[in-house]
Amino acid sequence: MSLLAEALRERVCRANLDLVARGLVMETFGNVSGADRDGGIFVIKASGVPYDQLTAEHMVPISIETGLPLETRFRPSSDTPTHHEIYRAFSCGGVAHTHSEYATAFAQARTPVLCMGTTHADYFRGTIPVTRPMTSEEVQTDYERNTGLVIIETFETLGLSAEDVAAALVANHGPFTWGRDASEAVERAAVLEYLARMERTRRLLDPDASPPEDYLVNKHFNRKHGKDAYYGQKRGAGRSSLT
Amino acid sequence: MSLLAEALRERVCRANLDLVARGLVMETFGNVSGADRDGGIFVIKASGVPYDQLTAEHMVPISIETGLPLETRFRPSSDTPTHHEIYRAFSCGGVAHTHSEYATAFAQARTPVLCMGTTHADYFRGTIPVTRPMTSEEVQTDYERNTGLVIIETFETLGLSAEDVAAALVANHGPFTWGRDASEAVERAAVLEYLARMERTRRLLDPDASPPEDYLVNKHFNRKHGKDAYYGQKRGAGRSSLT
Amino acid sequence: MSLLAEALRERVCRANLDLVARGLVMETFGNVSGADRDGGIFVIKASGVPYDQLTAEHMVPISIETGLPLETRFRPSSDTPTHHEIYRAFSCGGVAHTHSEYATAFAQARTPVLCMGTTHADYFRGTIPVTRPMTSEEVQTDYERNTGLVIIETFETLGLSAEDVAAALVANHGPFTWGRDASEAVERAAVLEYLARMERTRRLLDPDASPPEDYLVNKHFNRKHGKDAYYGQKRGAGRSSLT
Amino acid sequence: MSLLAEALRERVCRANLDLVARGLVMETFGNVSGADRDGGIFVIKASGVPYDQLTAEHMVPISIETGLPLETRFRPSSDTPTHHEIYRAFSCGGVAHTHSEYATAFAQARTPVLCMGTTHADYFRGTIPVTRPMTSEEVQTDYERNTGLVIIETFETLGLSAEDVAAALVANHGPFTWGRDASEAVERAAVLEYLARMERTRRLLDPDASPPEDYLVNKHFNRKHGKDAYYGQKRGAGRSSLT
Numbered sequence: 001m002s003l004l005a006e007a008l009r010e011r012v013c014r015a016n017l018d019l020v021a022r023g024l025v026m027e028t029f030g031n032v033s034g035a036d037r038d039g040g041i042f043v044i045k046a047s048g049v050p051y052d053q054l055t056a057e058h059m060v061p062i063s064i065e066t067g068l069p070l071e072t073r074f075r076p077s078s079d080t081p082t083h084h085e086i087y088r089a090f091s092c093g094g095v096a097h098t099h100s101e102y103a104t105a106f107a108q109a110r111t112p113v114l115c116m117g118t119t120h121a122d123y124f125r126g127t128i129p130v131t132r133p134m135t136s137e138e139v140q141t142d143y144e145r146n147t148g149l150v151i152i153e154t155f156e157t158l159g160l161s162a163e164d165v166a167a168a169l170v171a172n173h174g175p176f177t178w179g180r181d182a183s184e185a186v187e188r189a190a191v192l193e194y195l196a197r198m199e200r201t202r203r204l205l206d207p208d209a210s211p212p213e214d215y216l217v218n219k220h221f222n223r224k225h226g227k228d229a230y231y232g233q234k235r236g237a238g239r240s241s242l243t
Numbered sequence: 244m245s246l247l248a249e250a251l252r253e254r255v256c257r258a259n260l261d262l263v264a265r266g267l268v269m270e271t272f273g274n275v276s277g278a279d280r281d282g283g284i285f286v287i288k289a290s291g292v293p294y295d296q297l298t299a300e301h302m303v304p305i306s307i308e309t310g311l312p313l314e315t316r317f318r319p320s321s322d323t324p325t326h327h328e329i330y331r332a333f334s335c336g337g338v339a340h341t342h343s344e345y346a347t348a349f350a351q352a353r354t355p356v357l358c359m360g361t362t363h364a365d366y367f368r369g370t371i372p373v374t375r376p377m378t379s380e381e382v383q384t385d386y387e388r389n390t391g392l393v394i395i396e397t398f399e400t401l402g403l404s405a406e407d408v409a410a411a412l413v414a415n416h417g418p419f420t421w422g423r424d425a426s427e428a429v430e431r432a433a434v435l436e437y438l439a440r441m442e443r444t445r446r447l448l449d450p451d452a453s454p455p456e457d458y459l460v461n462k463h464f465n466r467k468h469g470k471d472a473y474y475g476q477k478r479g480a481g482r483s484s485l486t
Numbered sequence: 487m488s489l490l491a492e493a494l495r496e497r498v499c500r501a502n503l504d505l506v507a508r509g510l511v512m513e514t515f516g517n518v519s520g521a522d523r524d525g526g527i528f529v530i531k532a533s534g535v536p537y538d539q540l541t542a543e544h545m546v547p548i549s550i551e552t553g554l555p556l557e558t559r560f561r562p563s564s565d566t567p568t569h570h571e572i573y574r575a576f577s578c579g580g581v582a583h584t585h586s587e588y589a590t591a592f593a594q595a596r597t598p599v600l601c602m603g604t605t606h607a608d609y610f611r612g613t614i615p616v617t618r619p620m621t622s623e624e625v626q627t628d629y630e631r632n633t634g635l636v637i638i639e640t641f642e643t644l645g646l647s648a649e650d651v652a653a654a655l656v657a658n659h660g661p662f663t664w665g666r667d668a669s670e671a672v673e674r675a676a677v678l679e680y681l682a683r684m685e686r687t688r689r690l691l692d693p694d695a696s697p698p699e700d701y702l703v704n705k706h707f708n709r710k711h712g713k714d715a716y717y718g719q720k721r722g723a724g725r726s727s728l729t
Numbered sequence: 730m731s732l733l734a735e736a737l738r739e740r741v742c743r744a745n746l747d748l749v750a751r752g753l754v755m756e757t758f759g760n761v762s763g764a765d766r767d768g769g770i771f772v773i774k775a776s777g778v779p780y781d782q783l784t785a786e787h788m789v790p791i792s793i794e795t796g797l798p799l800e801t802r803f804r805p806s807s808d809t810p811t812h813h814e815i816y817r818a819f820s821c822g823g824v825a826h827t828h829s830e831y832a833t834a835f836a837q838a839r840t841p842v843l844c845m846g847t848t849h850a851d852y853f854r855g856t857i858p859v860t861r862p863m864t865s866e867e868v869q870t871d872y873e874r875n876t877g878l879v880i881i882e883t884f885e886t887l888g889l890s891a892e893d894v895a896a897a898l899v900a901n902h903g904p905f906t907w908g909r910d911a912s913e914a915v916e917r918a919a920v921l922e923y924l925a926r927m928e929r930t931r932r933l934l935d936p937d938a939s940p941p942e943d944y945l946v947n948k949h950f951n952r953k954h955g956k957d958a959y960y961g962q963k964r965g966a967g968r969s970s971l972t
Contacts, residue, residue: 026437027430029362048475075476078466099362101437105444108359109452116837117901119758119828136458143462172360172455187756194755194830200444201834201929209838212901215865219872223807231807232777269680270673272605291718321709321717342605344680348687351602352695379701386705415603415698443687512923513916515848534961561962564952585848587923591930594845595938622944629948658846658941686930 015182029099034182046074085148090162094182102196107169121220125164258425272342277425289317328391337425345439350412364463368407501668515585520668532560571634576648580668588682607706611650744911758828763911775803814877823911831925850949854893
């Protein structure tokens with residue numbers, strides 16, 4: 001395996017452990033992957049390895065073209081085909097999946113996370129959608145691949161950009177997020193959980209509250225993302241902070 | 244006492260302390276037991292010993308046949324007859340009882356924890372039931388034994404398998420869970436608490452949300468349990484992770 | 487000051503610090519006192535001392551007969567007259583007052599904490615009452631003493647025993663609890679907060695859920711309290727654990 | 730830069746870090762400033778610097794008269810014009826802005842935090858208001874300055890004193906608080922978050938509960954603030970404790 005791939009394994013392993021540090025993991029649910037598109041691979045957590053024993057060698061390399069593992073030492077996460085479909089459809093470099101408490105509760109209620117304020121708009125341009133329930137056929141045959149496909153179908157049906165809204169809730173399952181790399185996917189998983197917590201409270205306070213106007217949402221999303229972003233220091237601040 | 248029984252005491256003591264580590268204990272509520280069926284005994288926490296002083300010697304051995312203590316150094320938990328009835332009726336090797344916040348609130352509302360998603364289905368095949376309230380006679384005479392019997396009656400009345408659904412809520416009291424050993428019983432107590440938290444939020448978001456279809460529940464339960472399970476590594480991963 | 491009084495100061499200081507350790511303190515709200523009835527005094531936290539600087543010397547001795555401080559080094563808590571009235575009316579040896587989040591929210595909603603299960607019944611025999619709002623005269627003249635008197639009036643009006651129900655919510659203010667000593671008063675403040683959390687969830691799940699029958703409440707209260715209590719070890723276990 | 734300004738930078742840096750310690754920060758949201766009115770400046774957190782790298786040198790000095798930075802090493806927080814307008818309108822010495830979970834949820838529901846008890850009245854004399862939504866023009870041109878102006882407009886429209894109620898919720902955005910210095914602004918941000926948590930629960934328990942009478946609110950506010958305050962020790966206790 002190349003040096004680049006080794007560095008990728010290290011980063012993706014850290015991103016998986018970061019899920020735990022951010023309180024997004026119950027028992028051993030969850031998995032994160034990260035891609036090296038030039039190398040044509042992504043690496044993903046091995047199946048059935050407890051987080052407290054996780055090391056970079058448990059990151060299994062997968063071909064982006066075929067979706068097949070390039071090593072046989074460890075079985076990759078059973079959710080690997082879901083990640084694979086997301087890499088094929090969306091131009092991202094990292095994918096995270098959790099069963100974090102509030103985002104999962106929204107998925108279980110099949111309730112989208114509405115954009116009700118600037119905290120949301122700083123990260124996602126609009127509602128986080130919920131997929132339709134999967135059919136019996138989709139569940140019984142190639143379930144994990146179909147999980148990826150129903151996310152992609154949701155974005156197509158709703159006309160959503162996967163860059164504007166880098167997250168989806170799979171009905172009666174849980175959240176998937178993506179980003180430029182594994183670390184950004186995990187950051188977005190953490191923000192989505194926080195937004196779900198706030199949105200739960202907002203609904204309790206006033207179920208009929210008006211969402212902010214589009215111009216406020218766009219102002220905040222563009223203040224942080226894209227060519228006219230003006231937060232942070234002139235060099236190197238990247239996406240590290242909103243002030 | 245045999246070496247095997249000593250090892251059992253150690254494991255069950257650790258499982259009791261694990262209740263505290265997982266945040267399932269308020270004050271000194273809760274108790275865990277574990278069985279050695281070949282030896283014909285189970286051991287259970289002594290009554291009235293604070294968790295921070297708990298050692299393996301506070302695990303009191305009980306005869307599975309008679310339900311009576313085999314030692315007189317410490318009084319066993321007053322809930323011992325409840326555990327005893329569960330061991331007699333169900334083919335399990337460990338039992339846990341907590342007053343964990345959300346599972347207990349469901350028991351106090353006499354509200355079952357519905358299976359609303361794959362997090363639930365990965366551990367329990369369907370709804371966690373609530374017992375009927377106990378009668379005055381059941382409470383006044385042999386209360387703790389009758390607590391066990393009303394759990395078993397609930398499973399019989401509903402036609403539930405204690406392997407598919409290894410948990411029950413005793414009305415206006417709290418949750419009991421069981422498993423292959425004390426450690427698995429505690430793991431399920433922790434998962435049940437998490438499911439109750441999510442189900443509380445789901446009900447707030449949409450009280451009428453549709454549960455997932457049976458084929459999704461069965462897919463997830465079978466993906467992890469039984470002969471066609473395909474999560475984890477090929478050897479030794481056991482039940483340690485879902486990915 | 488006597489050696490006994492010094493020991494009392496130490497114990498009451500620890501009980502005050504225990505409020506913080508149990509997560510019942512926001513900013514510097516809250517205060518605990520403890521009595522030496524033979525010595526005719528109680529000691530209470532000084533006013534305006536941050537918890538991280540609190541030592542036994544900040545515990546101010548007060549005459550149970552007159553309610554006046556017996557030392558002038560530190561001003562006693564401004565809530566001292568409330569504690570004083572409680573010691574005069576109820577046969578307790580410790581009093582705690584907090585603004586803990588959920589118990590205070592119940593006080594702000596003027597909603598009693600109903601006894602909905604055995605966790606509650608193990609500590610309190612029945613509903614935790616809320617006082618009536620205080621009148622303008624009661625607030626403007628001798629406010630803190632009248633706070634104590636409105637608690638006592640509530641128990642008289644409802645025909646409650648201060649031993650069966652050792653807690654009250656002052657309307658639009660917060661909880662007071664009492665016990666045999668300062669430590670037990672704090673333990674009950676912690677349990678009350680936990681019960682309020684669960685009762686909040688119970689109300690969300692089913693606002694009309696039936697409470698348990700009296701025979702279940704009495705069974706649990708008596709299992710732990712009074713001459714027929716049978717939890718714990720034969721000597722020395724005291725109130726330390728329910729199993 | 731003067732020694733006084735250096736000391737101010739240190740204090741404001743600590744106040745920014747205190748936001749994190751108090752659990753008010755999600756990712757890198759939030760910023761605190763503090764003023765030296767005699768020196769004609771305030772200092773504010775630099776934009777885009779993660780909290781774990783924050784030092785006093787990242788506090789950027791700003792002219793209170795012009796609102797312009799007096800140094801060019803670091804860009805000031807993009808919210809600087811909001812702080813500037815608050816310093817111009819209100820006689821305060823510190824300003825804090827967070828996206829803390831519950832206060833932000835109230836802002837997203839455009840729901841004021843009502844004064845329902847003495848915990849609130851000890852810090853704020855009455856309801857914490859929500860601004861009107863900002864217009865498209867206000868958002869598209871000089872957004873951050875207009876955010877400050879809409880806070881000030883809210884206080885003028887409602888006839889509120891910025892000393893009695895030292896906090897506001899910007900609609901669909903989040904809370905701003907102020908005080909005598911940066912540290913007091915942060916303390917009030919923490920208290921506001923706690924009040925929002927309790928008010929959320931109060932609304933769930935009884936949406937129609939009566940608020941306390943004005944005489945109780947004034948009693949508590951005046952017990953702690955103003956010339957007749959009687960909490961704390963005779964010297965030096967300042968605002969450090971309520972007992």
